[in-house]
Structure formats: C-alpha cells, structure tokens
Amino acid sequence: MSNKDKVVTFGELMLRLAPEGYLRFVQADRFGATYGGGEANVAVSLANYGHDAHFVTKLPVHEIGQAAVNSLRKYGVNTEDIVRGGDRVGIYFLEKGASQRPSKVIYDRANSAMALADPADFNWDEILKDVKWFHTTGITPALGDNAAAITLEAVKKCQEKGIPVSIDLNYRNKLWTKAKANEVMSEICKYVNVCIANEEDAKDVFGIEAENTDITSGALNHEGYIDVAKKLKDQFGFDKVAITLRESINANRNLWSAMLFDGKTETPVFSKKYDLNIVDRVGGGDSFGGGLIHALMSDFDDQKAIEFAVAASALKHSIEGDYNLVSEDEVLKLAGGDGSGRVQR
Template sequence: MGKFVTFGEIMLRLAPLGYDRFVQSKEFGVVYGGGEANVAVSLANYGKDAYFVTKLPKHEIGQSAVNELRRYGVDTSLITRGGDRVGIYFCEKGASQRPSKVIYDRAHSAIAEAKKEDFNWKEIFEGAEWFHFTGITPALSDNCAEITLEAVKAAKEAGVTVSVDLNFRKKLWSTEKAGRVMGEIVKYCDVVIANEEDAEKVFGIKAEETDITSGHLSDEGYKKVAQELVDRFGLKYVAITLRESFSASDNGWSAMLYDTKEFYKSKRYDIRIVDRVGGGDSFGAGLIHGLSSGMSNQDALEYAVAASCLKHTIEGDFNLVSIEEVETLMKGDASGRVQR
C-alpha cells in the first residue's frame, strides 16, 4: 500500500460550549481541524498510510497541531516548520432555524505565507498512491495557488491519483478568481468531489430544476453537472454530495458518483446533526478509501455516504469512526441501539 498524501491548512478551532452564541460565551472549547487534515485522520483510521503536508510555526501552538494529528495516526514527517501563526476559526453551532456561523482569523498563517521551496514534491510523492487537496488551499494566497499547481503537476508526473474537493469559500476568494485558478489546477486531477453548489460557484455549472434553499435537488440536473465536469477536464470520477437542509438540526444526506460511463446514487439518510463541520471531508475520505481498496463503485459511494452520515454525530472536525461502524450502517443498521 502506498502513501496517501493530503495538503492544506490545519487550524485552531474555537467554539462556544454547547449551543451558546459568540456574544454570550465566556469560554471556548479547543479542537484542531481543516479540510485536508480531516481527510488524513479518516484515512489513518481506515488503516491507510496517511501523510499530512502543511507549514506550521515552530512554537507550542504549531506543535499542538502536529501532536493532534499524531494522536490519530497521521504521519507528520513531511510538515515544514516555520512562519509565525496558526490559522484560527471560530464556530458557533446552529440549531433548528438558526444557522451555524463561522468567523475566520487565518490571514498571514504559516501555510498562507509558504513559498514553493518549502516543499519538495518529488520527495513527497515518492512511494505515494494518492494525493488529495481542497479548493480551500489555493484560495489562501497566490503563493498557495502556485504551490498547489506545482503539487498536482508533480503528482501526475509521479503517476499518483489526484483528487480535489472543490470546497468553494466565498470568504476567501471570488467566484471569478476561483474559476480561473481552479480551472488550471483541475486539469491535473482524476477525481472531483463537490457539494450541491460548488460546481456552480467555481465553474458556473448549475444543476437544472434545483433550489438549494428549499431543499429541492434534481438528480437529472446533477448528472448533467457531472457530465460537463468530465467533458471539460477529462476526469475519471465526479462525486457530488446532496444535502437537503431542512434546518440547522435536520438534514437529508445522499450522494451520486459518475465514472464517465454510469451514474450511481446512494441511499439517503435523515440525519440529526451534532456537528456538521467536516461532513464533506469525511465523505471524501470514505470515497478515497473505497475506490483505493477495490470496492465496486456503488459500494465505495455507499461507504462514503455512511461514513459522512456518522461524522455528523461527532463533535469536532475529525471523523472518529471505524471501518466496522461504517459497514454496519452501510448494511442497513441505522437503529443506534446500544452496542454491548
């Protein structure tokens, strides 16, 4: 089994306790997380040889982030040390009709100010099987966009499978810049993962007969989105998560996968949300695990959806579930009965 490499930013997450609002909270809980770090933790949980690549300061907060990754079995030997700060985000959990809210404090983080010479991609991809990143990483800075482009080129040259979760963040860049930058990067990708609106925000590809706000999602509309992405970028797979947001507390959850020949649709779950941060990352990690482990396309999709369904029940960014727990849900046991 080869190395599974992810590249991006790990941040310090500060959150009011329970469902307190920012303005009423007198203390904050602390965890670490970030798109690609979340994927690395999941892959390590599934027994993969997972590596996380980033740049972190040498001080104690940077070391705390490294220690948290090591705690869950992620190899941190490829992390570059330097810079002044770890990015921070504040997360207020929503409930019922009140949405969750995220405030970023990540400007001038170590990874955002990283330089090309901080990463030797030829060495990083030695013995690698898979490389994953998200659209958040190139959005952090122009330097990060250049580094990401260099990374995907090196990955392709090394024969490594490349996946990207588009993960559009309007607080980081405009749709115009996202489309321009990601349009170059995705040319080197094999697998694109998107939520129900990423393709529209990044590439202007909108699903017909779909209204995200009301929760009406058209399967046929998303099939056309997947086909257009394949036609434009020569991809091997497109996966789209389909979230029906009835409230901040209750969502419908499913996904579809296109392998350029057939469309696959997962079963649908009604989920009661404990913490939805990292839901998409847990789907991406589940899909990577499924596709790289020789599962059928349908089973890989079902595994990814079941894994991400379970993530919504876990506090923090990381999806701390076992293969056995995911497979139990895949097989239809959603009872939540006590395991004795």
C-alpha cells in the first residue's frame, strides 16, 4: 500500500499543563502548555510517516479549541472532520517523575466537548469514505455512555465497510471501573482486527493475565504473554495482538520491548529490547501504536513490524510532549541497529 492511504483516528484531544522540568505540582508557579491525547498522538505519527492521517473529535469553537486543532495541523494531520461545539477542552496536568518518584497525571476533563458529544455529531458514512484503517483506544469510551456509543457505532461501520480497526486497550482507572470497562470493551472488541495492550491492560479490562510476571518488579515471562495474546485472540478473533513489555527500573530508566502475535498462525515474534533513559514517557504507547499501524499498512512482515513499532516508541521516550516527532527513516535506522545516539553530520 502507498503511504498516502487515508487513516482515521478517533478520540479526545486535551490541553496538557506541566510544571517545568521535574518540579512537583506544589512547587510550580508556571505550567507549560502543549496538546495531546492517545488517538491524536497516533495521527501525528502517521502523518509523519507520510499517511493521509485524519483525526476525529469534538472541540469548542473558542481560541483554546482552535489552538488544539492548530497543534495537529502543524504536523500535517487533516482536521476537516473535527466537530466544533461544546464549552470545554479537556485538560490533564502532568508531573514528571524522576528516579524512584513516579510521574503523576491529574485529569480535569469532565464535561469536555468530547465527553458530552452526541452520536448525531458524527456522520461515519462520510468520515469513513475511502478510509484504509481506523484506530481508537479504550480511553474514548471511558469518557461516558455517549462516547462509548459513538465508538461502538464507528467500529461497526468499519466492519460493514471492510475497514481494518485497531484499538489500544489503554485502561484508565481514573475514568471508569474495571467492570464497566469489561462490559463496554467486550462489545467494541467484537469489531476489532488488531488489539494493542500492555501487561496490565488485558488483566484490568478482561481479567486475562500472564503467569509468573510481577509488573511492579518488572520481571517478564515471555510464555505468559504468548498465553495472554492467545486468550485475547480466542475471545475476540483478533487478527493480531501486540503487547508492549515495559520493565521499569525507575522513572527515568525503563527496558522496552514488545511482542506481536499472529492470530491465524498463533505465532509470536518478540522485538529486541531497548534500554531507555527517559525524557518524556507520555505517548510512548501511542507512538508504538502509530508505528505498528504504519508497518502493517506497509505490508512489513511481523518481525519487521514489531521492530519498527518498538523503535518508534523508543525514540518517542526521548521527545518532550505527547507527539512523536520522528520520520520513517529515523525509525528504520534505529530498528536496523543504529542506536548509538552519535551526532548525524
């Protein structure tokens, strides 16, 4: 497939407010303002890789809503399907962790334009015209019953039209309960082709967990993750299941790798592992998703696809803000083994 294929991602775009550097919230007297959100981050990645990336959401008509739209346009994302209306742009506050102190996120997104959006706001027949891929996450249906209904309608439409759907489970316990997530996501996942999860999501949403793995200590058991992927595939019939494997040494240093499981052949492939010194880990999973979608749309084989997705995400951990501002060439270079960080002259 050519890179100019049209891809649609659907979710909420938020204003991110963060203290400078590693200051704590209680120390800060100023906050840097950027924009981000799971599916918007994926759209930026795909635009950077040359796709016709469209982001769909609802944002207010006022200047903060416009600034959010502009943040996507700046990186080549098509914003023509963004519905304008409502009163609020959702906000999240980010305190960056360091050493043994974890990062912290505080949401201020209740009653945002996207949370209160109506199913009638989105004409999916129109939005999905000529689309070759659709992506969303478990964060969007967690915003409320309306958002869940809109997401379900979108993925059903995609199945009708034969459009592949990817979803990142992305469980957020500050947005909904595990029981509600299970109920809603079980219905949505019937219409999903590619499932992306981390070591906690499958357990939190569907009660499926890897044996002999301690998330807190960071010890990983490969056989356990193959079992998790197989159970997810058996339950929902996914074509592929991708599981990111984060071994957290501390807030600044993680080991990062992933597995891609083919549902048809039940064959897993594992990526190489990266030792990351983290600048900003927010959007790390989204950059993995963007890399994986690009690789699958480009007909990479499973090993090359998982190496591309993990390398893309490894690079994102070095970039401030939610968006992964890297090119396909940079990712391919790292995936091919050049991780020295030497100056390119």
